Amino acid sequence: MAEKRTDRALDRTELIKQTTLELAQELGFTKLSIEAVAARAGVGKHTIYRRWPSKGALFLDALLxxxxxxxxxxxxxxxxxxxxxxxxxxxxxxxxxxxxxxxxxxxxxxxxxxxxxxxxxxxxxxxxxxxxxxxxxxxxxxxxxxxxxxxxxxxxxxxxxxxxxxxxxxxxxxxxxxxxxxxxxxxxxxxxx
Amino acid sequence: MAEKRTDRALDRTELIKQTTLELAQELGFTKLSIEAVAARAGVGKHTIYRRWPSKGALFLDALLxxxxxxxxxxxxxxxxxxxxxxxxxxxxxxxxxxxxxxxxxxxxxxxxxxxxxxxxxxxxxxxxxxxxxxxxxxxxxxxxxxxxxxxxxxxxxxxxxxxxxxxxxxxxxxxxxxxxxxxxxxxxxxxxx
Structure with missing residues (x-):
């Protein structure tokens, strides 16, 4: 059970990162927002903020x-x-x-x-x-x-x-x-x- | 008369640039906006947009x-x-x-x-x-x-x-x-x- 939860959390992390890169390409970095990533990835904003303190931190993690x-x-x-x-x-x-x-x-x-x-x-x-x-x-x-x-x-x-x-x-x-x-x-x- | 008008336009240009640098220092570039510059300099937004197409263009002109x-x-x-x-x-x-x-x-x-x-x-x-x-x-x-x-x-x-x-x-x-x-x-x- 614990393992499954970890897998799901990992999947969600990957989904958020991938969505970030997709949106950055579509909108440009200036218009990218954590709100937009949350909406498209189907997660709450707080789920993102819990892991990444800023749009820049999320973007770096997604890209590098x-x-x-x-x-x-x-x-x-x-x-x-x-x-x-x-x-x-x-x-x-x-x-x-x-x-x-x-x-x-x-x-x-x-x-x-x-x-x-x-x-x-x-x-x-x-x-x-x-x-x-x-x-x-x-x-x-x-x-x-x-x-x-x-x-x-x-x-x-x-x-x-x-x-x-x-x-x-x-x-x-x-x-x-x-x-x-x-x-x-x-x-x-x-x-x- | 024409000369005076030119002087006044020059003064206003200088005032807008100086206000831009002041606000950039106070707020940081990310929070700087043409609206805020217009308000503090006491000019209309359109006066600024007529001369500078973007915040970046205004900032460059003010700084360089x-x-x-x-x-x-x-x-x-x-x-x-x-x-x-x-x-x-x-x-x-x-x-x-x-x-x-x-x-x-x-x-x-x-x-x-x-x-x-x-x-x-x-x-x-x-x-x-x-x-x-x-x-x-x-x-x-x-x-x-x-x-x-x-x-x-x-x-x-x-x-x-x-x-x-x-x-x-x-x-x-x-x-x-x-x-x-x-x-x-x-x-x-x-x-x-």
């Missing part, structure tokens, strides 16, 4: 878990190629509806709701940064990366220009753009001595 | 013109030092209320309203990118910057890690962080040959 594993970094022994492969996968995800526009809306909401920003970093950005750091550390030991490279900065340096393109310039992040960014970052801005 | 000139790039002949000086000024602006939180709210709104993003790029980001490009081009001619450096990418590469820190990690962008980012970008990630 599905695709985070896709961003593993291969290890073929060529650090530049491996980072490129992983970053291609990340921007393919961004370019593929519905994820791209929904992720953009989530990042927008993170500017207004600090709890969304905190959860985003804890669940998505932090783990990605850690994986990039670990892969670079290995490459550094193998002499493929400058020994002075500040590994704590690496994720900001590699992904910053992509987020700039996505959030500020708001242009499509292509594989070609990634190639150009990575080749500039690996070569450095200073002339060779 | 004041501080853009502060971001000129010096030319002392040392490109790294000059870019650092200009970037220190930019992040000092971000760190100083009220500009920082208001600019963050504007960037949040740009994720939901494409017309805000377009105006932001046209009025603020584009001109900054152009100035950085021109300064780097000069440095490239003087042999201070790698001849292969892709100047069209330079602004995204230099400012991307700062926007990452500001919008994604949401940590304070310090002068020390800029120093670390610039030294990694100038040196490059690849080991010296």
């Amino acid at each position: 878990p599905a695709d985070a594993q896709a961003l593993d970094i291969p290890n073929t022994g060529d650090i530049e190629a491996d980072l490129r492969t992983q970053t291609y996968a990340a921007v393919d995800l961004l370019g593929r509806p519905p994820f791209g526009p929904l992720y953009q809306a989530l990042l927008g909401e993170a500017q207004h709701d600090p709890s969304v920003a905190a959860a985003l970093n804890e669940r998505f950005i932090g783990p990605q940064a850690q994986r990039v750091r670990a892969r670079l550390k290995l490459a550094q030991r193998q002499g493929q990366v400058a020994p002075e490279l500040d590994l704590d900065l690496a994720f900001a340096i590699l992904s910053g220009p992509l987020y700039f393109q996505f959030l500020i310039a708001q242009e499509i992040v292509t594989h070609g753009y990634i190639d150009r960014v990575f080749s500039a970052l690996f070569a450095g801005m200073r002339p060779s001595p | 013109p004041a501080d853009a000139q502060a971001l000129d790039i010096p030319n002392t002949g040392d490109i790294e030092a000059d870019l650092r000086t200009q970037t220190y000024a930019a992040v000092d602006l971000l760190g100083r209320p009220p500009f920082g939180p208001l600019y963050q709210a504007l960037l949040g709104e740009a994720q939901h309203d494409p017309s805000v993003a377009a105006a932001l790029n046209e009025r603020f980001i584009g001109p900054q990118a152009q100035r950085v490009r021109a300064r780097l081009k000069l440095a490239q001619r003087q042999g201070q910057v790698a001849p292969e450096l892709d100047l069209d990418l330079a602004f995204a590469i230099l400012s991307g890690p700062l926007y990452f820190q500001f919008l994604i990690a949401q940590e304070i962008v310090t002068h020390g962080y800029i120093d670390r980012v610039f030294s990694a970008l100038f040196a490059g990630m690849r080991p010296s040959p």
